[in-house]
Amino acid sequence: MAGPMKMRATLGGGGTAAAYTDVRVLMTHPMTTAQSNQPLHFIQNVTVKQNGKTMVEAQISQAVSRNPVFTFRLKGGAKGDKIEVSWLDNKGETNSIETAVA
Amino acid sequence: MNKIRRTLLGATAALLLFKPFAALAAAWNKDAFAAKTPQDALKGIGAGDVAASKDLVIEAPQIAENGAVVPIEISSAIPGTTSIAVVIEKNPFPLAAQFDFENGALPYVKLNVKMNETSDVRVVATAGGRRYAATKEIKVTIGGCGG
Numbered sequence: 612m613a614g615p616m617k618m619r620a621t622l623g624g625g626g627t628a629a630a631y632t633d634v635r636v637l638m639t640h641p642m643t644t645a646q647s648n649q650p651l652h653f654i655q656n657v658t659v660k661q662n663g664k665t666m667v668e669a670q671i672s673q674a675v676s677r678n679p680v681f682t683f684r685l686k687g688g689a690k691g692d693k694i695e696v697s698w699l700d701n702k703g704e705t706n707s708i709e710t711a712v713a
Numbered sequence: 714m715n716k717i718r719r720t721l722l723g724a725t726a727a728l729l730l731f732k733p734f735a736a737l738a739a740a741w742n743k744d745a746f747a748a749k750t751p752q753d754a755l756k757g758i759g760a761g762d763v764a765a766s767k768d769l770v771i772e773a774p775q776i777a778e779n780g781a782v783v784p785i786e787i788s789s790a791i792p793g794t795t796s797i798a799v800v801i802e803k804n805p806f807p808l809a810a811q812f813d814f815e816n817g818a819l820p821y822v823k824l825n826v827k828m829n830e831t832s833d834v835r836v837v838a839t840a841g842g843r844r845y846a847a848t849k850e851i852k853v854t855i856g857g858c859g860g
Binding site for chain 1: 740741742746781782783786801804805806808809810811812813814815816817818819821822823824825826827828829
């Protein structure tokens with residue numbers, strides 16, 4: 612079953628002005644393949660937004676591991692920025708998570 | 714008569730039900746993901762002709778003990794990189810993922826993939842309409858596509 616997500620967004624790159632925002636996100640999902648004896652069930656689309664603006668649009672396949680973990684980097688950024696990640700799978704199930712940059 | 718009416722009503726209801734769903738469904742390159750050879754997968758993403766680039770870096774273990782979870786970190790130093798695709802040449806369906814970067818996302822991604830067997834992993838970046846590629850072989854001791 613597809614389950615909850617976890618996300619952490621931090622400022623990276625050192626110095627006073629952040630070079631980038633590091634976004635780590637975990638999705639609970641079986642990601643079953645055509646090779647297993649289970650029904651094909653995998654995430655197809657992942658979208659990353661910063662303050663409502665789309666930053667990364669990913670198309671993924673069943674070759675991504677179970678309970679996918681992704682790290683993305685967004686240029687610059689500041690404390691309190693809203694980061695939102697959502698996914699959509701081949702069965703039309705969807706989930707999303709929002710967090711503020713720490 | 715009544716039966717036709719029912720059918721029509723049903724069809725309309727189905728359309729109404731599915732409309733928001735269709736709006737939600739983002740683009741997914743079905744042809745490229747269904748390709749069974751790396752050549753077809755590359756063609757599917759429009760990358761028939763690629764130039765090798767040293768500015769495209771793949772960080773991954775040389776030997777992955779567990780093919781079900783192979784960590785791969787990709788970063789591109791090619792100016793204006795807008796997209797990164799990952800093709801695992803010997804997987805049943807080679808195209809694993811494609812990332813499009815917009816509005817100031819850095820051309821960087823770290824993900825875990827499944828690998829059926831030891832294979833070359835090819836990464837294709839798009840920058841300014843041109844395609845660049847880098848390849849790294851990852852050895853797998855236990856395949857991970859049954860999971």
